Amino acid sequence: MITTNPFDDDKLREECGIFGVSSGETASAIVALGLHALQHRGQEAAGITSWDGNDFHTHRAMGHVAGNFDRDEVIRGLPGESACGHVRYSTTGETSLRNVQPLYAELNSGGFAVAHNGNISNAMKLRRELIRRGSIFQSTSDTEVIIHLVATSSYRTLLDKFIDALKQIEGAYSLIVMTPEGMIACRDPLGIRPLVMGKLGDATIFASETVAFDVVGADYVRSIDPGELVIVTNSGEIRTHRPFGETHARPCIFEHVYFSRPDSIIDNSSVYSVRKAIGAQLAIENPVGADYVIPVPDSGVPAAIGYAQQSGIPFELGIIRSHYIGRTFIQPGDKVRHLGVKLKHNANRALIEGRRIVLIDDSIVRGTTSLKIVQMMREAGAAEVHMRIASPPTKHSCFYGVDTPERTKLLAHKLDIGGMQDFIHADSLAFISIDGLYKALGEAKRADIRPQYCDACFTGDYPTTLTDQDEVVVQNQFELLAERVV
Template sequence: MLTTNPFDDDKLREECGVFGVWGADSASALVALGLHALQHRGQEAAGITSFDGHQFHSHRAMGHVAGNFDRDDIIRRLAGRAGIGHVRYSTTGETAIRNVQPLFADLSSGGFAIAHNGNLSNAMKLRRELNRRGSIFQSTSDTETIIHLVATSTYRTLLDRFIDALKQVEGAYSLVCLTSEGMLACRDPLGIRPLVMGRLGDAYIFASETVALDVVGATYIRSVEPGELIIVSDRGIRSHRPFGDVRPRPCIFEHVYFSRPDSIVDGASVYSVRKQIGAELARENPVQADYVVPVPDSGVPAAIGYAQESGIPFELGIIRSHYVGRTFIQPSDQVRHLGVKLKHNANSALIQGKSIVLIDDSIVRGTTSLKIVQMLREAGAREVHMRIASPPTRHSCFYGVDTPERAKLLAAQMNVAQMNDYIKADSLAFISIEGLYRAVGEESREETQPQYCDACFTGAYPTRLTDHEEAEPADQLAMLQERYA
């Protein structure tokens, strides 16, 4: 059976990544490079759509960017000075080529391609209404709902029809759209998912993270503001704010785990924030130990911050192999157990007889934490004290992050003491929600209007969850299982 690596199946999955270029020679080559930098945000599939001034060209494929978009013949076929791309991890819809983005449709106004990072929390309701009105869907992706809303809008211009469509959707979206007239880039009114803008010569570039701008040599201009819609064409660049003033609620987990450490998210260095999270964690949850050890790679910056604040030496007590794919054959329980060490292995010579502070970014189901603690004990660690660089994950995300249904979240079923017994550590502690807010630069979390979307920790969802709220309990479970299958 082909199955996910056991050190990957207990993480919150990265959502998706988008990248767009307007006004550059060989735009698709730049898009491919940008998608390489965003590969961590989606590893199931990738796609690029370009426009050469006369017609659109698309190539979509299952798998990574490398192997699908590093061939000259494919890039040459994706001709034009404008292009958008997408890397996908499925949060809505099955894993199939028909759901790989960018999605494309010939509308009455011409070709329209769209790439979406996020999740629409009322897509199922809208889809039922559109079906009743005669729309025929070609995918199971929530993103296609936007295309049908644009197509059926009664407004005259494409821009007005697009805005009309966005005003009907709920949830999270950062979008880049390609038309024959120009490129549209927008972020939902709460700014839940990130989107940045850059410049490369005369070309404008949009990406989910600044690291993608760095890779193509573009200059970072700024973040696309929550609720902002930017139109780029040969006539220049315009900014619209069609949603009025809404207090932003960007996803705080971008700082904890999703974004690459070398990215800037909403003006803050992800690496610096993660180090500060580790420092807060050390102040809140000190422990006597010989070494601070990260779970690589996501736990490294927080572990550095913990070590610097606590004065306990930082060491690489777990070594990660970077040459193991996300999947491998597991024909038996014995091989499955041994397969853990294909990706992470304890540095036995270092940790033998030592007391370890183990730093990880989160605990989801708890299966990974259990295996890592066991691995360190088998390697001779005297004590293993686990410290987590986020609060307990007690609630599912409905905004484009793959989380299990709540019944499978360890922190939703157990208190911290029970979780510690489950993972068999000597102690377990999480950063507090207030500590996390301090680490991202806020004095405190405002209870009535939190500055971030922290629903996975607190259950304080910033939008309606129409599809979830209106479904029967059995349908809710089926919906979650389909969404995160």
């Protein structure tokens, strides 16, 4: 039986990653390289669609970019000077090839391909309405709703049809769209999901993170603004539209905490520097006497460096991670499953034995990983094990494109900090405060009205309506009432 690695299963999954090239030679090869750099954002599936001036070509596959897009025959089958690609985790829709993006359809105006990072929070309602009007869906992905809204719009031009579709959807989206007229890149009015623009020679490039530009040798130009549409014609002309008027940005704060690679620039800030600042603030708020500061690899490393520098406690690698273990492995029984945990992480016993240690991690989701890590430290002979978390407690589910467990499965929803400390068997447990997190991001504190970021996973303050979720809540309440009546 193949199951998910228990360490990966206890992390918030990183939504998706998108990458597009307009007017560039060997566009699909550049997209494949860009997707390699964004692989951390989605490891279930990958796809690329290209446009050769006459026809669209698509290759989609389950699994990683490597092995699916590193063969010459695949790239040769994706000709053209424009291409877009996608790496995916399933946040909406089943895990199957029919949901792998980019999604493509032949509309009245010609071919239409879309790569989407985010989640449409009224997709179920829109889907029901579209089906009643005669639309036939080929996937269970919320992204396909966009295609049908464009196809059924009564506006005349394709751009107006697309804007009409965007004004009907709620939630979070960064999109790269390809049509016979050119490429469109856009973000939702709050800019919840990231999207940046770069240049590679005469080619215009879009990506979820700047690290993808570094890999392909492109120059970073700027972030796409919240609510902005950037249009690149086949001749290379760039135009912008702002159909939503003035907007108030609420980008996802968890991009800084965990999702983005530390060598990326998000909201004009170095992710690595921000994570070090978070660790330093964590040390100011939650000091502890210890011999070593030890990161939980790899996401806890920058924050641990910041904690160590601020506290004066030496930074050491007390947990060694194997980089040769994939996200899945054989686990034929409980005993072997327990031993399999050490395939990916193992305690540096010679360092830890008899020492007081501070473990630094980016978050606690279900708590199972923290429990295993603390147990591993105990078995290696640690005298004391203290846990410090570089984000506030994750108490609420995300409905904006992050694969979050149901709220009832989040440890911080079920237990207070004392209860969480007992659950993971740590000598102490502490989290950075929400105001401390904002301070590390350069803000004085979290604004009470219209906060600077989307932090709903910590605060429950969702910046948009959640139509589908509200319907589910009402339906559950109705069913519960019906059971009581019976």
